[in-house]
Amino acid sequence: MKAREWGVLIVLSGAIFLEGTDIAMLNIALPSIRTDLGLTTGSLQWIVSAYVLGYGGFMLLGGRAADMFGRRRVFLAALIVFLLFSGLGGLAENGATLIAARFITGLAAAFMTPAGLSIITTTFEEGPKRDRALMIYGGIGAGGFTLGLVIGGLLTAVDWRWVFFAPVGLSLVLLVAALAVIPKSERPDRSGQRFDLLGGLTITGAVVLLVLGVERATHVGIGMTGATIAASLVLLAVFVAVERRTANPLVRLGIFRSGPLLRANLIGVLFMGGFFGFQFLVVLYLQELRGWSTIESSLAMLVVGIDVILAPTVTPKLVRRFGNVPVLLAGLGFAALSFALxxxxxxxxxxxxxxxxxxxxxxxxxxxxxxxxxIATNGIKEEEQGLAGGLLYTSFQFGAAIGLAAVAAVNVAATASDAPGAVLAGYRAALLVPLAAAVLAVVLGFLNLRGNHRERTEEPAELVGAA
Structure with a gap:
């Protein structure tokens, strides 16, 4: 890579690391936030839910906006908003301010993340160079999720407000660097195109209601959950009808004919659902059952962050030798092994x-x-790279929401009695949820391997890149 390309990659990798740590750090700071601000459990849950709604609900809109209005422009604007409202969260003196700040921060991440990913996929041509760039980007991004607990625990030991102030400092560094290294590009030609406002409103409403229904499932009655999800499905049906008729759709429905993209998104839901559910249970196990401190629990999870070192260095070599799908399948197998152990x-x-x-x-x-x-971005047209990134990260966020809701529901149901050992039995029962998700992801990975082979055999000229 050229020096300028390395600069772009480092800045955007820093941004996805920032986004991952922002999510993970908050989880371990929640008890301290509740104590300091005097929040109820319901209000505390909304601090998490508000970010999830902003992030998951507006991701597709953010990805399409990057394609239409310019990826650099959208990335920089979103990073500025992220910086400002993360700082507001650190200054919050009550739950309402913190919840509002988290929602806007999540919304900013929904525009920043797909814009950043699409800058990479359009800066590096499809092939070995892009694969290497995405390996580094993905490895550092994954490190944000895995190291966020450690960083969050150390910052919370000083003051929980540093969980919000630290991202402000990193955001400012990234903003200055992004202005210097991300090249300006011509404004996309939108002549004859209109922004699909109705499509944007309906899909955003559908995703927000779906995530809300899943996120709140363990806190409200089954009737409310069913009504919320039903309303989401109605809006989704309206969205599909709108997209079929509009000349310039927000989401071209034909993109879902890409087998690799569709399977990658389904695997993303399961993989992130299993990870976030497992992470949640391990922290509860260490702190509530074992009585470990926040710092002890954080340091215990430090070893998970080996991916920061291995993903950019070892994984590209494995991919060059064996291909993306076999390496992905091995990773899914390790996830299932982790939860089983x-x-x-x-x-x-x-x-x-x-x-x-x-x-x-x-x-x-x-x-x-x-x-x-x-796999989720290869073979996709350049003008739809933001959309492809938005789909993938929507899948990640929805998977995290449904994974947390599922393990919480099983954990509560399994520890309903006061019998000795009920708490431990509840953790063990809930651990079956991430294990089942990982096993199902492995099955989909095998289908991806078979589908990859079939698509190469039947339509090599058209689909080799998508594999």
């Missing part, structure tokens, strides 16, 4: 007993995240 967790388990599971999770991220990103 933690199932026998006992009330007196040593850290050495936990270590194989945590190392396996780090290897899962090392091998899965980058190839999954490549």
């Amino acid at each position: 933690f199932l026998p967790a006992g009330a007196d388990w040593s850290y050495a007993a936990m270590l194989p599971s945590l190392v396996s999770l780090g290897l899962a991220f090392t091998l899965a995240y980058g190839p999954l990103t490549i």
Whole structure:
């Protein structure tokens, strides 16, 4: 790569690392936030839900905006908003201000993330160079998720407000660097095109309601959850009808004919659902059952961050030798192994007993995240790269929401009794959820391998790049 290309890659990798750590750091700071601001459990949950709604709900809109209005322009504007409202969150003196700040921060990330990914996929031509760039980008992004707990624990030990102030500092550095290294490009030619406002409103409403229904499933009655999801499906049907009739659709429905893209998004839902559910349970196990401190729990998860080192260095070599799909499949296998190894967790388990599971999770991220990103974006037209990135990260966010909701529901149901050992039994029962998600992802990975071979055999000229 040229020096300018390295600069672009480092800045955008820093942005996806920022986004990953922002999510993970907050999770471990929540108890301190509740104590300091005197929040109820419901209000505390909304601090998480507000970000998820802003991020997951507006991701497709953000991806399409990047394609239509200019990727650099959208990325920089979103980064500025992210910076400002992250700082507002750190200054919040009440729950309402913090919840509002988190929603806008999530919304900014929904525009920043697909714009950043599409800058990479359009800067580097499809092939080995783009694959290497996406491996580095994916590895550093995955490191944000895995190292966020560690960083968040250390910052929370000083003051929970640093969980919000630290991203402000990093955002400012990235903003200055982005202005210097991300090249300006010609404004996209939108002559004869109109922004699909109705499509944007309906799909955003559908995704927001769907994420809200899943996120709040363990806190409201089944009737409210059913009504919310039903309303989401109605809006989704309206969106499909609108997209079929409009001359300039927000989401060209034909993009879903790409088998690799569709399977990558389904795997993304399962992979992130399993990871976030497992992370949630491990933190509860360490802090509530074992009585470990925030810092001890954070440092225990440090080994998961090996992907920051291995993903940019080892994974590209494996991909060059074996291909994206086999490496992805190996990563999914390590995820399933990680969750299975933690199932026998006992009330007196040593850290050495936990270590194989945590190392396996780090290897899962090392091998899965980058190839999954490549598969989801290869073979997609340049003018739809923002949309492809938006779809993938919407899948990640929805997977995280549904994974957390599912493990929380199973954990609560399994610990309903006061019998000795009920808490540990609840954790073990809930661990079956991420395990099932990982196993299903492995099955889809095998289908991807077969589909990849069939598509290469039947339509090599058209679909080789998508594999």
